[in-house]
Amino acid sequence: MPIDPAAAIGAPVGDVTFSWTSSDVLLYHLAIGAGSRPGANVDPGALRWTTEGAHLQVLPSFGVVVPTFHMTDPPPLDLPGCDINLAQVVHGSQSITVRAPLPAAGSATVRTTLTDVWDKGKAAVIWQEGVATSDSGEELWTTRSSIFVRGEGGWGGDRGSAEPVGLPDRAPDAETTYAITPQQALLYRLCGDRNPLHSDPAFAEAAGFPAPILHGLCSYGIVLRELTTALLGGDAARVGGFGAKFTGVVYPGETLRVRGWQEHGRIVGSAAVAGGERDGAPVLGDVVLSLA
Numbered sequence: 001m002p003i004d005p006a007a008a009i010g011a012p013v014g015d016v017t018f019s020w021t022s023s024d025v026l027l028y029h030l031a032i033g034a035g036s037r038p039g040a041n042v043d044p045g046a047l048r049w050t051t052e053g054a055h056l057q058v059l060p061s062f063g064v065v066v067p068t069f070h071m072t073d074p075p076p077l078d079l080p081g082c083d084i085n086l087a088q089v090v091h092g093s094q095s096i097t098v099r100a101p102l103p104a105a106g107s108a109t110v111r112t113t114l115t116d117v118w119d120k121g122k123a124a125v126i127w128q129e130g131v132a133t134s135d136s137g138e139e140l141w142t143t144r145s146s147i148f149v150r151g152e153g154g155w156g157g158d159r160g161s162a163e164p165v166g167l168p169d170r171a172p173d174a175e176t177t178y179a180i181t182p183q184q185a186l187l188y189r190l191c192g193d194r195n196p197l198h199s200d201p202a203f204a205e206a207a208g209f210p211a212p213i214l215h216g217l218c219s220y221g222i223v224l225r226e227l228t229t230a231l232l233g234g235d236a237a238r239v240g241g242f243g244a245k246f247t248g249v250v251y252p253g254e255t256l257r258v259r260g261w262q263e264h265g266r267i268v269g270s271a272a273v274a275g276g277e278r279d280g281a282p283v284l285g286d287v288v289l290s291l292a
Contacts, residue, residue, distance in 0.1 A: 003124050003152050005117040007081030012113050013128060016067045019107035022052045024069055028062050031188040032221035033178055045234045049225070057236040058102040059228065061221045063132065063141045064094060067110045068192040080114060082126060084149050091216035092125055092146035093286070095243030099139055101236065101292075108132045108140055115144075118160030124152040125160060144243075162245075165268055165286040172259040174230035177274050178222055179255045180214055188218040213249040219256065219283055220244055223271045226258040227289055231267055240292035247285040248273075256283060266290050 034049035035041065048057050077084055109132070116127035130143045181187075185198040193215055196203040204212045224242050232238045250256055250273055257274035260267050269287035272280055 002083040003117060003126075003149070003155075004081040005155075005157055008079065008114045008117050008126070009081075010114065011080035012111070013079060015109055015111050017107070017109045018067045018069070020062075020066050020069060020105060022056060022104045024066065025056065025058050025062060025104050026050060026052065028065065028069075028191050028221070029059065029225075031184075031191050032059075032061075032218055032225055033181075033184070034225060036178075036181070045229070048234065052104070056104050058104055059221065059225055059236050060096055060098045060102060060141070060239045060242060061217075061224045063096050063098060063102055064143055064145075064220070065191050065193070065217060067130070067132070071192045072194060079126065079128075081117075082114075082149075084152060088150045088152065090148050090150075091246050092148040093243070093245040094143070094145045094217065094220055095241065096141055096143045097241040097290070098141045098239070098292075102141070106134070108134050110143075116160065117157065119153045119155055119157035120148075120159060121153045122151065124149045162286075165288055167259075167268060167270060168261045168263055170261070172269075173262050174227065174258075174260045176226045176230055176258050177255050178226060178258065180250055180252050182252050184218065184252050185212055185214050188215050193217065209249070211251055213251055216246040216249075219246075219250055219271065222256060223258050223269065223284055223287060224289065227260045227267055227269055227287075230258075231260050231262060238292055239289060241288075241290040243286070243288050244271075244284045245286040247282040250281075250283045254278065260287075260289075 029049040035046055040046035048055050110130045112128055112130040115129050118125040125146050127146045132140045198212050198215050255274040258271050260269040267289040271284035272282050
């Protein structure tokens, strides 16, 4: 069987030691659309994402990508007990919890473990958890993510469960749109994810898509940036965590509509395609921004 839950669950994926500089932070912010709106080049609020110095803040979602930020090969899938093909895989969900605002430069080690394998019948869901610690042993952040592996379910295993995040039955407290640029995925792949699904039209077609899709983690970062700007005054230090489920895809050239509601000490939200033939198509669901 390509996936052996007995061998996978609880298995360590390995430790990765990494470092980052303010240049990496700036590239990441630009790749998720910071500074792209008219006037952002002279807006002090926008420049906190896009220029170095004491005012530079780091969006917590940077912690998700920084361990692999300098990789130039497609992401490996050599997970214990899992013999799967990259073309079968899409990102299922992602969350991060930070202990304090992320520094603009530093070094850390992340230790990742496979925590669950779910059998969805026609697909498998594989969960990983990573804990990043500083060189002094201080815990910096924790990530939890799932990948959806098409064609690898059906062995009669645990189907898993997840409680959906309900949205308030009222107008959102913020609604914004962001136009995905034609080169958005090509820019974001410089942040360490060279999966050809996001750049190679033939590979994307073989995987069942009419064209390369935007990275799920790029949409993830865009939505966090939009909600932080719209509802938290652009203050990344107020973000204690962010999680979302990847419910659909968005293509470069489309527009993303982001909605957010402040409720019970947190922000819940959604993201969908705005306009065009796919108007309303979901992109992110179960969006939760927890406050620091």
